[in-house]
Amino acid sequence: MSTTLAPSATRRAPAATTRGGRSVGLAWLAVPALLFFIAFAVIPLIGVLLLSFSTWDGIGEISFSGLTSWRTVLADPGLPHALWVTFLVIALSWVVQTPASILLGVFLAGRQRYRAVLSVLYFIPLLLSSAAIAITYKALLDPNFGLGAGLNIPILVQDWLGDPVLAFGVVIFVVSWQFIPFHSLIYQGGVRQIPRSMFEAAQMDGAGRIRQFFSITLPQLKYTIITSSTLMIAGSLTFFDLIFVLTAGGPADATRVLAVDMWKRGWQASLMGPASAIALILVLVGLAVALLLRRVGGGSANAGASQQEGA
């Protein structure tokens, strides 16, 4: 990708002669994708802003009502709570998933004989839908008939989904169960791209495995860590289906993240105005996190894009 900058400078002159016909021909190719995206992402994005200033029950007429919805939402103690729960889910699932994914990725990038088998098995949780996973864990954790009760392991016999703290822990565990395989794959690819000569040189200098990991592997994985974290955080913001089926936001709102909060206000309570305000907050949180990560990464996960903009 580092090659995109140099050639474009030298090629600018000849391209200019054919420019007219050529870029119009190229531009048309992007139009179908653009139209879909405008119709179902850009317009809704504007729509969610407008709807947050209106009153709508989801079926009847929409009427503009100024700041009513925002006042309702901002005065509701449910909002800071949902923001806090969302933040906790993002932070804790990152803390659990990232070190585990890096370790597994490094291991899978090696040449162990059973690596191929492991790669297949690790991938299975990604194939199951969030609904299927939530349903499975609900049955597995059942205090009367679940795994703990069946195997007679007292510590596993708990009301996992009935206790606020335990239920939150279960959400983090299940999220990790579902997504660690995906992120370890990304890290596996990242590790493979590190030049081997770096490890060979370090080995000659007498660096042990742990030293190599912290001095070479981890710094070289910087951009992979940013890519993986961006996807992880953007994903965490939209953990709707898993939490919806597993706990429906309960018990006592312990797992009521913003996405679930939006659904409950919009479709359960038929208050689309306040639900739109919540949706807009979700969008803003997503953008803020993306900008923050971009700054941390000094150019970010989409290095190709920033290069293009510079070209």
Place this chain on the structure above:
Amino acid sequence: MTTTTVSPPRRAARGRENHTVASRPNWFAGLVSLLWMLVVIIPIYWIVITSLKTQSNYYATNPLAPPGEPTLANYQLVIESDFIQYFINSLIVTVGAVVPAVAVSFMAAYAIVRSAGRSRFLRSVNSLFLMGLAIPLQATIIPVYLIIIKLRLYDSLTGMILPSIAFAIPLTVLVLSNFLRDVPKELFESMRIDGATEQSMLWRLALPLTRPAVVTVVIYNALQIWNGFLLPLILTQDPSRRTLPLALWTFQGQYSVNVPAVLASVVLTTLPILLLYVVGRRQILSGLTAGFSK
């Protein structure tokens, strides 16, 4: 992996040629990976064996013991309760969304990469899609719901397909353009000298060369849409329009006491995507790792 007769020292030596990193066994990471494998395997094993147990057997036996007399009755029950209808709905929505999503994304990625930042329009389009990656598109679901109602597409499969295409575009364009950037420019130049049009370069040069990336995004998007829950939940009401994940959820409500039957339905909804994965495994593994680690 057919080197079973090779003695350990020689294998280590061969490993050193192309990968010094793991020429010595890494015990710590190995242990972690084995532990994690158990965490992954136990629930999956449990799903499969439980789905083969009778209901009374489920309550009476050790949960991890294989069924004494395996039964397919649970699968029969699931299939008889409109499973085929939901399966067909899921198939129509998935194919109907993945094919156009990948096609339009491929054309856009080609235009973005080939313009190499010279077209202001394409630069803005690219930035727009990249912004879409950061925005949780589910947050736009309320206006999408309104649009689908206004288009009179509520309770229709088309109503689920259209937003699915839009939601798939940002990541698909990113992965495809990452791959297309690696196609040497000289190939395009020589085709141009031979008088090829942009259209024929797109379909006859770029598409075959980026096949692994195309397979990757097809499988990835198929996975996302097949397993999608929010759109069917919000855009349908009629039971005959349900897709599998939504059907699974309602089925769980109806048969909450019959855990083996619920788990049989979990297996049945996962099987098609498992088959797709087995077919495209190599491509998707290499495609995903290369596509994201750049």
